[in-house]
Amino acid sequence: MLPEFELLMPRTLPEALEMMDESSRVMPLAGGTNLLVDLRGRLSRPQTLINIGGLDELRGVRVEDGYIVVGSAATIADLKRNALIAKHGQALRQAATVFANPLIRNRATIGGNLAYGSPAADAAPPLLVLGAEVELLSKDTKRTVPLEEFITGVRKTVRHPRELITAIRWPIPPEGSVGVFRKLGLRKADAISVLSIAVMLRHKDTGDCDQLRIALGAVAPTPIRAAAAEDLLDGRPLTPEVIAQAAQLASEATQAIGDIRGSAAYRKRVITALVQRLLTNLAKDTKEKKH
Amino acid sequence: MKAKAITLNVNGRQHQVTLFPNVTLLEALRDLNYTDVKNGCEKGDCGACAVELNGRVINSCLVLAWQADGARILTNAGLGTMESPHPLQEAFADAGAVQCGYCTSGMIMAAKALLDENPNPSETEIREAISGNLCRCTGYSQIINAVQMTAEKMMQQKAQE
Numbered sequence: 001m002l003p004e005f006e007l008l009m010p011r012t013l014p015e016a017l018e019m020m021d022e023s024s025r026v027m028p029l030a031g032g033t034n035l036l037v038d039l040r041g042r043l044s045r046p047q048t049l050i051n052i053g054g055l056d057e058l059r060g061v062r063v064e065d066g067y068i069v070v071g072s073a074a075t076i077a078d079l080k081r082n083a084l085i086a087k088h089g090q091a092l093r094q095a096a097t098v099f100a101n102p103l104i105r106n107r108a109t110i111g112g113n114l115a116y117g118s119p120a121a122d123a124a125p126p127l128l129v130l131g132a133e134v135e136l137l138s139k140d141t142k143r144t145v146p147l148e149e150f151i152t153g154v155r156k157t158v159r160h161p162r163e164l165i166t167a168i169r170w171p172i173p174p175e176g177s178v179g180v181f182r183k184l185g186l187r188k189a190d191a192i193s194v195l196s197i198a199v200m201l202r203h204k205d206t207g208d209c210d211q212l213r214i215a216l217g218a219v220a221p222t223p224i225r226a227a228a229a230e231d232l233l234d235g236r237p238l239t240p241e242v243i244a245q246a247a248q249l250a251s252e253a254t255q256a257i258g259d260i261r262g263s264a265a266y267r268k269r270v271i272t273a274l275v276q277r278l279l280t281n282l283a284k285d286t287k288e289k290k291h
Numbered sequence: 292m293k294a295k296a297i298t299l300n301v302n303g304r305q306h307q308v309t310l311f312p313n314v315t316l317l318e319a320l321r322d323l324n325y326t327d328v329k330n331g332c333e334k335g336d337c338g339a340c341a342v343e344l345n346g347r348v349i350n351s352c353l354v355l356a357w358q359a360d361g362a363r364i365l366t367n368a369g370l371g372t373m374e375s376p377h378p379l380q381e382a383f384a385d386a387g388a389v390q391c392g393y394c395t396s397g398m399i400m401a402a403k404a405l406l407d408e409n410p411n412p413s414e415t416e417i418r419e420a421i422s423g424n425l426c427r428c429t430g431y432s433q434i435i436n437a438v439q440m441t442a443e444k445m446m447q448q449k450a451q452e
Binding site: 029031037040051053054100101102103104106189 | 292293311312313314315333334335336338341347348349353354355401404420422
């Protein structure tokens with residue numbers, strides 16, 4: 001049995017914004033795949049839930065002024081099926097295919113995945129390499145926050161209690177961009193990530209690549225970018241030596257901890273190996289493109 | 292906490308019910324005697340409570356009944372009858388895929404979602420499709436056989452039409 005709460009059912013976004021207030025005892029509810037589990041375990045005790053999952057304004061994926069804009073209540077299954085995401089958010093699409101399990105994917109939303117502020121949120125590393133921003137709306141304010149600044153700690157975000165996440169957006173990647181996502185779980189499906197990694201780069205006609213970005217999940221209090229590794233690789237040919245060095249730097253960027261899913265040392269070693277493997281594969285693609 | 296009158300449209304039947312906001316769709320369905328929908332883990336790990344909500348298979352333990360007000364709900368019992376079972380229901384019986392039976396309804400709903408989108412799935416795709424459903428009897432081989440048998444049968448039927 002779930003604890004008692006009030007449930008408000010707004011029919012429009014303005015109605016929903018009107019219902020949000022200063023108190024953190026008021027919480028938005030969309031897919032419920034995290035929130036209802038926490039309520040049942042008494043880990044969260046809101047007085048009032050506001051059902052925003054059904055709001056049309058928060059659904060769908062669209063192109064707007066050179067950006068891909070995803071409604072915050074778009075489900076992970078929506079992302080997996082969407083042609084715009086397949087083309088302009090490759091790493092995110094790959095994350096959507098290994099996210100939890102098919103039943104959860106039909107309910108869980110992209111906004112919820114970020115709002116929860118988990119270091120292991122599978123949507124976060126792909127969105128970090130895409131340079132995504134989070135659109136926050138309240139009754140009388142509107143702001144856009146880079147995802148890197150949105151999640152500030154374990155289960156902590158900059159969202160004000162009055163604000164709703166209305167959309168996630170990123171600039172359409174330039175021609176030749178490729179993205180990949182890998183997740184390590186304790187089993188193939190329905191697993192919380194032991195660690196996850198997203199890489200994105202642009203293959204140039206010259207056979208080189210640039211705009212290389214690496215993001216890591218579940219190896220620090222928040223999902224992170226591996227900035228030192230990115231700087232090292234920027235504009236340089238992806239030789240085995242440079243790749244090995246970058247993989248080492250990526251591993252050093254982590255603040256991995258040991259928990260029930262793996263030790264800190266294990267996480268650091270696997271990050272090195274995975275960054276090296278993904279970059280090597282992407283470098284091979286660049287070479288093949290040249291010839 | 293105030294109760295509210297809502298409509299649950301289950302397997303083509305309309306039910307007017309007055310429920311508190313903290314009642315899950317799973318609890319509401321079982322109270323309406325749709326006991327084919329099983330209560331397993333109540334946290335979205337086991338899939339025993341899987342039903343279709345507006346055409347998408349979901350865990351009914353993670354949906355509040357109010358969120359399903361007016362939506363189309365389909366449970367395993369709504370797929371067929373004893374006289375005229377759904378091909379999946381028939382194949383689960385024929386393949387010995389029903390052991391204790393607790394996971395069966397959810398497994399069939401997850402398998403149906405797969406076959407609706409992909410009439411000729413590989414074994415890997417079947418395993419992926421039922422990855423949100425646990426069988427504590429561990430009879431996965433028979434369950435996978437049953438889905439494969441169903442796919443073959445349904446494709447043959449299609450070809451004959």
